Amino acid sequence: xxxxxxxxxxxxxxxxxxxxLLCHLQPLTASGEGGETLTVGVxxxxxxxxxxxQETNEVVGLGADLMRIVAENAGYTVAFRQITENTLKExxxxxxxxxxMPFGSAISSASGHPTVISExxxxxxxxxxxxxxxxxxxxxDLRVGMLRSQGSVAETVRxxxxxxxxxxxxxxxxxxxxxxxGQVDALLQNSYxxxxxxQKPSYQDLVVQPATVFTMDFRAGTRDxxxxxxxxxxxxxxxxxxxxxxxxxxxxxxxSRRLYQYEFSDYLYQYRWILAGALLLIAAVISVILWRxxxxxxxxxxxxxxxxxxxxxxxxxxxxxxxxxxxxxxxxHPNKPYFLSYNNIRDFKFIxxxxxxxxxxxxxxxxxxxxxxxxxxxxxxxxxxxxxxAVLREIAAEERxxxxxxxxFEPVQNFFIKQGKExxxxxxxxxxxxxxxxFRETDVDHMLDLAxxxxxxxxxxxxxxxxxxxxxxxxxxxxxxxxxxxxPLALRSGDIQVWYQPQVNYQTGKIIGAEALCRWEHTVLGRxxxxxxxxxxxxxxxxxxxxxxxxxxxxxxxxxxxxxGAHRSVSVNVSRNDIREDRDLAGYxxxxxxxxxxTADQIRIEITETAFxxxxxxxxxxxxxxxACGFQVEMDDFGSGYSSLHMLKEVPVDRIKLDLHFLSSSxxxxxxxxxxSHIIQMIRALGMSMITEGVENISQAKFLREHGCDEMQGFxxxxxxxxxxxxxxxDQPGDTSSLRAxxxxxxxxxx
Numbered sequence: 001x002x003x004x005x006x007x008x009x010x011x012x013x014x015x016x017x018x019x020x021l022l023c024h025l026q027p028l029t030a031s032g033e034g035g036e037t038l039t040v041g042v043x044x045x046x047x048x049x050x051x052x053x054q055e056t057n058e059v060v061g062l063g064a065d066l067m068r069i070v071a072e073n074a075g076y077t078v079a080f081r082q083i084t085e086n087t088l089k090e091x092x093x094x095x096x097x098x099x100x101m102p103f104g105s106a107i108s109s110a111s112g113h114p115t116v117i118s119e120x121x122x123x124x125x126x127x128x129x130x131x132x133x134x135x136x137x138x139x140x141d142l143r144v145g146m147l148r149s150q151g152s153v154a155e156t157v158r159x160x161x162x163x164x165x166x167x168x169x170x171x172x173x174x175x176x177x178x179x180x181x182g183q184v185d186a187l188l189q190n191s192y193x194x195x196x197x198x199q200k201p202s203y204q205d206l207v208v209q210p211a212t213v214f215t216m217d218f219r220a221g222t223r224d225x226x227x228x229x230x231x232x233x234x235x236x237x238x239x240x241x242x243x244x245x246x247x248x249x250x251x252x253x254x255x256s257r258r259l260y261q262y263e264f265s266d267y268l269y270q271y272r273w274i275l276a277g278a279l280l281l282i283a284a285v286i287s288v289i290l291w292r293x294x295x296x297x298x299x300x301x302x303x304x305x306x307x308x309x310x311x312x313x314x315x316x317x318x319x320x321x322x323x324x325x326x327x328x329x330x331x332x333h334p335n336k337p338y339f340l341s342y343n344n345i346r347d348f349k350f351i352x353x354x355x356x357x358x359x360x361x362x363x364x365x366x367x368x369x370x371x372x373x374x375x376x377x378x379x380x381x382x383x384x385x386x387x388x389x390a391v392l393r394e395i396a397a398e399e400r401x402x403x404x405x406x407x408x409f410e411p412v413q414n415f416f417i418k419q420g421k422e423x424x425x426x427x428x429x430x431x432x433x434x435x436x437x438x439f440r441e442t443d444v445d446h447m448l449d450l451a452x453x454x455x456x457x458x459x460x461x462x463x464x465x466x467x468x469x470x471x472x473x474x475x476x477x478x479x480x481x482x483x484x485x486x487x488p489l490a491l492r493s494g495d496i497q498v499w500y501q502p503q504v505n506y507q508t509g510k511i512i513g514a515e516a517l518c519r520w521e522h523t524v525l526g527r528x529x530x531x532x533x534x535x536x537x538x539x540x541x542x543x544x545x546x547x548x549x550x551x552x553x554x555x556x557x558x559x560x561x562x563x564x565g566a567h568r569s570v571s572v573n574v575s576r577n578d579i580r581e582d583r584d585l586a587g588y589x590x591x592x593x594x595x596x597x598x599t600a601d602q603i604r605i606e607i608t609e610t611a612f613x614x615x616x617x618x619x620x621x622x623x624x625x626x627x628a629c630g631f632q633v634e635m636d637d638f639g640s641g642y643s644s645l646h647m648l649k650e651v652p653v654d655r656i657k658l659d660l661h662f663l664s665s666s667x668x669x670x671x672x673x674x675x676x677s678h679i680i681q682m683i684r685a686l687g688m689s690m691i692t693e694g695v696e697n698i699s700q701a702k703f704l705r706e707h708g709c710d711e712m713q714g715f716x717x718x719x720x721x722x723x724x725x726x727x728x729x730x731d732q733p734g735d736t737s738s739l740r741a742x743x744x745x746x747x748x749x750x751x
Contacts, residue, residue: 067101142165355423379392501720
């Protein structure tokens, strides 16, 4: 009985002990349920995706937060570790990590072991960064810089763009250095990383290109196998449970706050000029130091204002936006004549004080809307400050000025009168006409300053509404605009006509050819000589349109003469601007003679000495190609000021066209005759033919004939004439006094 009692007591004690142990272990089991630790290896050089918290030295970031939620959903407690390997491929072979991330797709480890990857946590957009707003080459021809740790990204890029050149660097600073030194065209990284990197002050010259190159998945991966597959399958369940709202909240949180922590070097960069000035002014008085601090503060305020490109009141460009838009337009349209006007409402403070600030704001908005209604896409307007507006306007005919007066200025001036008030708005405008230098070295602030000078002069005088800073440039700009803008219409309507100046053989009296010239009956400017528009079209890059029109008309006339049995040849001019590497002149002329059924000897192509002076190698190659196609090439204007004996040796031409500059009335006439006579001998000795242009009297003609030059052109024989007058060159001798003199001298007739 006693033993039985002891056994029962012992049994009861064991049961109590087990119960107590179970009670003690239950919280431990509960706390450990689903609490297996998942070690995740990640790179920490990709803020805000993965980076080290400076206070806790823990791995944080939007990628880390997303993975924590996924791991919790899958029943894991996540532990992040910074990978020490150079690449993710090498990290896959490190058994200390359960998984490694981020991956865009499955890759093999460094040892060649296959991997298994999870579902996508987030889509990563990858974009390019360049220095400034520059045009980058096509992606297939691009040289891209990337971090060395972005091995999987590099493989994805090579798959998408096989011909792209990828250069990888250890750090982002090395990437940026390579970009600035021209080793690469652009840097590639995901947009979230760029949102952090470009906060660095010394990277202010870097600009994100707007187009996304590609998007890449954001996945975890581990070595393939039963254990790895089970782990990834469990993570996929956690990813499936990840809510979109959670994902977007994390992304917004990390991309909207300023994570970049300034280093000492950043402060040195941002305030480098201030620090340098402080060292120089360390011994200055307190007042100078206070003035300097105030200047720095004002500069910072101006920088903040420039961050906003648009004016909130009117919707127009702000000063910063206007500046950038003007630069864009001038670079896009380097041949358009523009003026910049600076406009100001006189006594605007009185309007605000008497009618109220709201009325003043309404006036400014009305002025802005009226201006926008009358501007084209190639023009722009901005509100500089207060009631000051700046407009970039294309120079056009007087009708445009009158239209602006009627459609913009008059409605603005009568804004309050139409509301039944007696306040007439007075506007003063200063106008600066842009010069060619403004297109090459665009300084919008300088242009505004000059327009403001003109506006202040008008505002102080109160005499007229507008004034020009450079009126002579305005007149020249209008003339250039009239030439450029009317060229397409003139070519279509026939206002530009091809004239011919005959070329003669003085020994026989026969017309041996002609030079094609052009005359322009301008709708606005009247009759123009070539000197009035050729240089303008060359500067505007439009001379090829005119030259090709002349060449086609000449070929049409030659074809017509051929049909009437007259096989003639004509010299046509080629501008120095027509000779370009991307323009096949030989092919163009070959196509002309095929189209009009001509022979190559009927077109003689005149090139100028200035073309040799500017681009000798290109001129020589172009000349060789033309001669290889059977065309005769002439050197025009030899002796007009750019003559070069080196040119005669290098350029393979068939005929020299001598300019009678040496026989002009100015200078020593005897020296001129000596020079011309020796030039003729030299050209003959070189095996070239020649013709002299600009022959104006019989003494010049006789002199040339005596020294061996028979072919001549000039007013002494014929002036330039329309094609209808030249149609008779084989039919009758003509009745010019010069040819009468030739007949009296030689007893011949003009054939």
